[in-house]
Amino acid sequence: MASGFDSASSTLLCTEDNSIFDDTWRPRNNERKHHFSNPYVLPLQSEECLALMLEKECQHWHGSHYLNRLRSGNLDIGLRIEAIHWIQEVRSHFGFGPLCAYLSINYLDRFLAAYELPKGRPWTMQLLAVACLSLAAKVDETNVPPALNLQVGKAKFVFEAKTIQRMEFLVLNTLKWRMQAITPFSFIDYFLCKINGGQSPLRSLILQSIQLITSTVKGIDFLEFKPSEIAAALAMYVAGETQKTVDSGKTFSVLIQYVEKERLLKCVEMIQVLATKDSSDSIQCLPENPLNGVLDALCNKSASPQNSPDAKRRKPNETS
Structure with a gap:
């Protein structure tokens, strides 16, 4: 595991690998909103495809050690929860599919399992969440707004597009470009x-x-x-x-x-x-239907510190 973002062993696909969290860039606010919708359909898998996925799923899994670090307090669960809530909020805002949100969180967890964020800089988790959502949208959605415009909702910090792009490169490199995750x-x-x-x-x-x-x-x-x-x-x-x-x-x-x-x-x-x-929130009770019924839609389918200049905190009266 990399010891931190200042580690000399960290290799990015750009020349400014250690400048992501320095004091040289200034995020800006986003004022534009887009509303996209991408219907979600599950493809049916073949036996061969299933066997391959079972063989390779661990390559797209964070591993049990990551859970142990969260439970032990080595990683901040609260920051992870905030990041997930924000991802789900943005997913609803833009009408992204459920797989897009799941992929975002998959990238975030796999990154945190392999790379250590700097301590005492809560804004770094927000930047990671933006980058992961941007990458997931590019993988799963057909209509993707610019990464800068994803910063809506109750995000505490906002970042420049070039900063998000640098973080995307770091995520891609850390995950070895395995973005078509098995979920x-x-x-x-x-x-x-x-x-x-x-x-x-x-x-x-x-x-x-x-x-x-x-x-x-x-x-x-x-x-x-x-x-x-x-x-x-x-x-x-x-x-x-x-x-x-x-x-x-x-x-x-x-x-x-x-x-x-x-x-x-x-x-x-x-x-x-x-x-x-x-059950009282999102899981609705379903009527009893025969298990051997036909699925009408799918049956035809085949197979920084808070005052750091690194991140600008939203003012209370700012809106997305």
Whole structure:
């Protein structure tokens, strides 16, 4: 792990690798707003694609040591929570899809697992969040506003476009340019299809799964699990909730072909707690529909210090 942004070992794809957090640039405010919308559709995966994703998912995962650092206080959980709230706020503002927000947080966690932000500079986390969201939007969205314009909502600091670009280079380099990350979204449709006997799952199951996947990033508990494990647990949970007569034993036997039994059971229990907690907010109760119903939309798919000049703090009366 790099010891900090001033480390001589840090290599960026630009000549100003150590100037990202110095005192030579001045962020400015953003006054323009854009409203974009990108419908989110889950692609169905093939057996070969699934096997490849299971093999490579650890390359896109932060690892269990990252969770241990958060729990031990080595990393500031509060700053991470603020960054995630801001990402979700901006996602809603621009109408980005749920995968875009999830990718942003995936980049942020993987970066923090591999690189140490300077201590005592809370604005660095905000800059990281802006860069990660900008990169995720470029990967997942078709209509992407300039990175400068992403700085809306309740962000405490704003940054110049060139500063965001430098941070993007740092994130890209640290993540070894692996930006097409494997996430629970990559697996959920396949697992739902498998436990439904090869038939396309209900649209309601897909939508509930998407809601729950986005809810798993609110805290840190689900950082323990790989994307495939979260997806398998979600598939088992939503199928059982939607059709109470589902053969849980058969479902379980199907899923443990892909994930470890004990970890699947533990993750399912956590999903149950999460769904109960969120039921009054975002997870709506679904009617009981037959698990072997046709998914109308998808059935045709194939396969610094706070006064640092490095970051300008918004004034109380400033608006985005």
